[in-house]
Amino acid sequence: GEDVEQSLFLSVREGDSSVINCTYTDSSSTYLYWYKQEPGAGLQLLTYIFSNMDMKQDQRLTVLLNKKDKHLSLRIADTQTGDSAIYFCAEISTGANNLFFGTGTRLTVIP
C-alpha cells in the first residue's frame, strides 16, 4: 500500500525559511498536496503539484518534486509565527479516489 513519510517536528526562527520534507512510495502518484492544520482546526489546502512538474511557486510557498527519488518538499519563505501549524503532505494515485496523508510535520516558529 501507499506509504507517505514526514519528519515529525521542525523549528525555525521568524523570518527564516522553512523546508518541510515528504517521501512517498507510490510511483503512480498523479497529484501531491500540502495541507496545513492549525490548532483546533480542520485541514486547509495550501497548494498542490502535478506529478509531471518539478516545481511550483505560489507567493511564499515553493513546492519541489523529485519524482525519481519520490521526494516532495515545501519551502516557506520569510516564515511567520502564523505559519506555526502541522503540515501534511498527501498524494493521490491513478485510479484512486482518496488521499493518502503523511504523518504530519509540526512546524514551530520561534519569535
Add this chain to the structure above:
Amino acid sequence: DSGVTQTPKHLITATGQRVTLRCSPRSGDLSVYWYQQSLDQGLQFLIQYYNGEERAKGNILERFSAQQFPDLHSELNLSSLELGDSALYFCASSVPHGAGLDEQFFGPGTRLTVL
C-alpha cells in the same frame, strides 16, 4: 471558512454507545469524504460518497457506516463505541476536476471522546 460544516463540534459518550456525526458539503460539491485523525493512527481515510453512492472505502471498521442523502449531506454512524474510537473525525468535500486532481475542502471536525 472552507464552506464545509460539521456537527456537533464535540461529542462525549460512553463505551458501547452509538453516535451520528453530520456533514454538509460545500454548495455544489458532490463528493463527501470521511477521515479519522487519532494520535496513534494519524489521519486515515474512512469512506467516500459521490452523489449519494459509495465510491471508495478505506480503513473503516464494520461498526462504522455512512450514507449520503439526496440533499448531499452525509452522516457517519459509529456504533458499539470503544475507547480507541476517540478521535477527531473530519469530513471533506470536493468537485473532482478530472485526471486525478481532487481539491478537498475540510470541515472543522467533530471531536469524539469515548469514556
